[in-house]
Amino acid sequence: MSEAVWILGINMTKFGKHPDKDAAGLATDAVLAALVDGGVTMKDMGVMAAGNLMGGGGIGQVIQKQVGQTGIPVYNVANACATGATALRTVIMAIKAGECDMGLAVGVEMIAGAGLLAGGSRGADSDTWVPSGRYGAVTSVDGRIGTETMPGVFAQIGQEYGYAHNVDASFELFARISEKNHAHSVLNPLASYQKRFTLEQIMGDMMIAYPNTRPMCSANCDGAAAAVVVSDAKLKTLSAEQRRRAVKISASILTSDPWEEACQILPNVNTLTRNAANQAYEQAGVGPSDLDLVELHDCFATAELVHYDNLMLCEPGGAVDFFNSGATWRDGSTPVNVSGGLESKGHPIAATGIANVWEICHHLRGEAGDRQIQGAKVGMTHVIGLGSACGIHILEKSAA
Template sequence: MDGNASGPGKAYIVGVGMTKFEKPESRDWQYWDMAREAGGNALADAGIPYDLVEQAPVGYCYQASTAAQRAVYELGLTGIPVYNVNNNCATASTALMMARQFVASGLNDCVLALGFEKMKKGALGAGSDGGDFKTSPVARHYGIMAERHGFEMTPPTAQIFGNAAREHMERYDTTPVQLATVGEKNHRHSANNPYAQFQDVYTREEILAAKTIHDPLTKLQCSPTSDGSAAAVIASERFVREHGLQDKAVEIAGQAMTTDTAASFDSGSCIDVVGQPMSRAAATQVYEQSGLGIEDVDVIELHDCFSINELLTYEALGMCAEGASGKLVESGATTYGGDWVVNPSGGLISKGHPLGATGLAQCAELTWQLRGDAGPRQVEGARVALAHNIGLGGAAVVTMLRR
């Protein structure tokens, strides 16, 4: 069976939970405290005890081996299989995908997907371990960048995405104002999200005037390092029915993960190196699986680690023609009153980006949106949602949800 196939059965999200995302070292807690809070919230949302959970894929990037067990033991000591998942920034969505596969295959009826991260202050290094560039798992990606743009002393992740932005500007006349519009939108959206690390609103002018991290990206267009956790309970159709969870259930209508192919490297372009081909391929698979297209989607949570990646993802998801993403965001099509609401949570730029939790935080936001439980950031009439989570190295996960 294709690892991306939906399997013989359906899988539903029946409970979600998360912590507030916070600046590293701003709160006296450990990763297991975060996991207890997020996992406990997800179980409470589902209205089920932990002893009904049969397996737990658990994601993180910075903690030691078997940290997943240490975290899950806070919820109970039932002896279930616990999987330690690490897929760079796509870690949490990878855990979610594993949970969905366990359920859709008929192996389990109830699985907990959990993600957490306790990070350090400051910019990321060359890989999720912050290690040496030459030994980094993404050294090949940075090598492609260096051949075309050189390698500077700015933070490497900002550098590779900043160079993708430069290429997009040169190729399509994308403007700094269009990039800043992404940041303006997402910071504005986060003002209504109590879980967001930042809830400040900025004008485009303020975003452009902020400290430059790697030209053309300013600080307010870059996701911060963050602490936090998120979780989801995934259940079979039978479990939903037997436990009366129909009012809570959100169907995972399609899901796919792709990794790098030659398309990431052959062009020598940072646009490809940072994953646009992976995202496009994953989206295509999900549209085919679900029978739904981007025109059916109401609300999207996507991986805006930097403002340019939101624009690249618009194109990868088929929201606009190649090169037209700057004009799309500038038109207002991706905020309230437009064709889609993208990153109502504030996205990674403003909600925060604890690597091992991000994909499940997207899942929580979209579940609340489809249930009509998102409060002042609710997208009116939302029935179909899409999540996009990507990690360099690489992995792209796209998930289609419907109510």
């Protein structure tokens, strides 16, 4: 067993609209605040990993120009909606490998007001029908052969749960999941929405892809998050206050999707997540019942349901009953997305997989204010990116 790795400092910006900033500027806010939170400076960092999915490559060096060009290696990473978790895991791997004893992970996205992030544009029909590509298509197939839009893809993933387990995964059930997350974000001053919706408002809002209405979809917003990671040996040399606030990374896992029938048609985020969860629980030596709170990838209300099952928070096939029991509300047995989740806190893509770690750290440090989950000792973060990648981190309160 390799030695532990810790979160020393971490920060997320307000998620929402930042028209006065560019991506590097917003990322800088998160980086400088994470360094201050950890009581360290850029000169202490031995490695940096950065993500900015919609902005193209090279954001890491652009950020360095604003926070300190110390000559350390930068890994610019892209892994769809798992980009932030991938940046964090890259730094963790570098430290575990002994290449350095401290590193910085950062993710930033500027997508406030963006519409459909996939399937949002379609090429014009060509003048002559000429087959091209691996499907030999003579023109665009989006909308003609299914959908490329994420709300539609994840709607199918949620609806399939009902079929696979012979349970009633209804429009209203999915809307109630969204109702929960929007209710949670009222207590989160950094969330995009901070607005409670009634069930009727959610179900009556604009339909995007049945059964997902607009408030049941990720909130596109600007946001950044950054984390300073430290080795166990280095942490032991730091102050008592730094050791007390450090959060242990008990598991850091990244998986891709194994081949299965139908995965060419509809990505299987279930096996992807279940594989990551199994590895994470084994690495951390904890089980689902040990989790005091979970931040999971509710990119759509239909996605949250399936991940209750995939993360083994409930019995196989039991996600509907599990939600209906109230377990995942903030006063339930396994609070899920007390931040508001992607639906209400927001989903600035590359920032999400670090911002969810910030949320858990906030509770484990006892610094979450009005939305503090009392006595929280163990938490889990989960993101997926289609294509596919799944990142899971299990975090534990410092014993110091």
